[in-house]
Amino acid sequence: QSALTQPASVSGSPGQSITISCTGTSSDVGGYDSVSWYQQVPGEAPKVIIFDVDTRPSGVSNRFSASKSGNTASLTISGLQSEDEADYYCSSYRTGAAYVFGTGTQVIVL
Amino acid sequence: QVQLVQSGAEVKKPGASVKISCKASGYTFIFSAIHWVRQAPGQRLEWMGWINAGNGITKHSQIFQGRVTITRDTSANTVYMDLSSLRSDDTAVYYCARGMSGASKAFDYWGQGTLVTVSS
Numbered sequence: 001q002s003a004l005t006q007p008a009s010v011s012g013s014p015g016q017s018i019t020i021s022c023t024g025t026s027s028d029v030g031g032y033d034s035v036s037w038y039q040q041v042p043g044e045a046p047k048v049i050i051f052d053v054d055t056r057p058s059g060v061s062n063r064f065s066a067s068k069s070g071n072t073a074s075l076t077i078s079g080l081q082s083e084d085e086a087d088y089y090c091s092s093y094r095t096g097a098a099y100v101f102g103t104g105t106q107v108i109v110l
Numbered sequence: 111q112v113q114l115v116q117s118g119a120e121v122k123k124p125g126a127s128v129k130i131s132c133k134a135s136g137y138t139f140i141f142s143a144i145h146w147v148r149q150a151p152g153q154r155l156e157w158m159g160w161i162n163a164g165n166g167i168t169k170h171s172q173i174f175q176g177r178v179t180i181t182r183d184t185s186a187n188t189v190y191m192d193l194s195s196l197r198s199d200d201t202a203v204y205y206c207a208r209g210m211s212g213a214s215k216a217f218d219y220w221g222q223g224t225l226v227t228v229s230s
Contacts (some may be wrong), residue, residue, distance in 0.1 A: 003154060036216035038155070045205055046147075051216035074191065089155050092214040097169045099145070101155040108205055 001092045004029065004090055005100035011108035020105045022073040022090030028100055030071035034093035037066055037075045041086045050075060077107070085109045112136040114144075114206050114221035121227045127194040130224045132206030139187040140164040143209035145217055146180065148190045148202040156202075160209060161189055196228045 005023040012018040022029065022037075029035055031078035035053045048057055050066040053073065063078045073092075077084055090102040117131040125192045145160040159170035161180045164205060179192040189206060204224045207217035 003156075010175055028167060032215070034215040038217075040155075045220035046207075046217075047220075048216055048218055051210060051214050051218075055214075057218065091155075091216070092155070099157040099160075099215070101147070104154040 002100075003090060004100055006088075006090060006102040006105045009106040009108060012077075013110045014080055014082065016080050017076060017078045018080060018107065020075045020077075020088055020090075020107070022075070022092075022102045024071050024073075024092055024100070026071060027069065028092040028094040029073050029090075031095060032093045033068070035066070035068055035073040036063075036091045037073075038089045038091065039086050040089065045096055046089065056075070080109055082109050112219045113148055113210065114208060114219055116204075116224045117222040118205060119225040119227070121229065122196050124197055124228055124230055126196050126228075127192060128196060128226050129190055129192045130204055130206075130226070132189045132191070132221050134163075134187045134189070134208070137208075142211060144180075144182070144189040145207045145209055146178075147205045147207055147217070149205070149223075150199065150202040154200075158191070158204075163189065194225075196226075198228050200226065201228045202226060 037050035040046040049060050053068045055068045066075045088105045094100045113135045115133045146158040160212045161168045177194045182189045206221040208219040210216045210218045
């Protein structure tokens, strides 16, 4: 079972916007509005920052936004801050009551 | 507040089994699912499987080819994940995570993680 494809790393300067892509198939990303995104600081458990493609949980900064088109989902971080430096993972429901994570993206704040 | 508290670190030999617990509190246990996710050192998150805490129905990733067993004890608000025939590449941090309620298919609360080291 293959993972969703994400870029290994994305970098940007403070204040800039960056976008992380997450590419799957019609059996996962493209077939369901069930993409979620997680932020993981090394040594800690992941934290959900987006669910149901584009919904932010209470308490998550509105600098995080997301969307989906076809088999590719995207996470955008606006007004990049040093505290955003972390690993980011997408996840999707997959046909057959299964789930799949992305390959992960390291965000580097220059 | 919702909490998932996992059992402590384990060291196992190849071929052995490990059983990790995840005790839930702060919500109605049987109304949610619990998922298991693992992360090998420096690697990505990997979904392993889930259990409907209400009816006990489970689903596992095909990657584990029957090596994973997920059970729950509703009297103890605890979910267990048993991984058998351990190999060195099973060395990882294992997380339990709660499935969001309703139609959302995301994981809203996570345990602190349990490090399992497989070494001869």
